[in-house]
Amino acid sequence: MSDAIVIPIALALAVGIGLIVIFSTMFPIVKINDRPGDEIHRVSIVTIPLDASLPGHNFEPATSNVVIGTNNTVRWVSQDTIPSSVIADDDSDPEFAKATANFPDNMTCLCDLKVVPTHLFMINGTTFDFTFTKPGIFGYHSVPHPQMKGKVIVLPQYCATSDAKCNGSIKPKVELTIGGLRDSYKVGEIIDISATQRGGKCTMPEILILDNNGKIVVVSKNHGAISCPVRDSDNEHREFSLSWNPRSNGSPIIMNQTGKYTVLAEYEYVGIEREFMVVK
16 A cells, blocks of 8 residues: 555544544543443431330431432331321421421311322331432421431531541441342242341341332341351441341242332441342
8 A cells, every 4th residue: 555545544543533532522421331220329228116106216317427429318217007207397408398398287187188198108118218419417307206306417428538528427337239139030030139238237137129119018137146256346347248148048039010129238227229120
């Protein structure tokens, strides 16, 4: 090939590469996750325990610390047989106040509502989620149980990586992982998954399955004796991990209804979740 031909080709290639670099800088390529089930979300768990509506009981924990971009979705999980509610104390976070609005003053009964909002009628097995995006301290309470009060302390995003800039930063001491979960399963097929907890106290992680409406349909936890290493000075075991697989204990998880579900692995008010589908 002659030099007269090679030089224009080289120039064209150089210009083309230059344009690619410029356009990739101006318009970054967005990588699409072709396995959506692999996306993991961290959530902060608040439990409404059994008998929480009785005097002397409360939300657990009563104070939740979250970091924007890390675990700022709070999930209230009811384990009580008496309905409770989650209602913002004020409008310091307008979105939280809107999402947890109380009954209208002129409403006399639940029958006036076509659909009862979850946060107003939380009973055993129901959940309610809210994602905080504004730093601050936001209180909430239950109606009609005035002793049930809680607050969420929302720290700015940089607290997740720089403790020096924040007081009370909550870099997690415990790591949770979900193993073995596929994107989809057939009806009646065993969902052979596990939850692994690394660090923390000597307890097994709990596995919950939620349906597309946020209702708990499966709770799986090991209640048997477990063996843990000697704890350190602050009552936590940092260098160990414990796994819980429902199938290994003779209680495999099987879904008999099609639909979209969420696996929630939970330990000490911290949780991670992943989605999966059940098809025919």
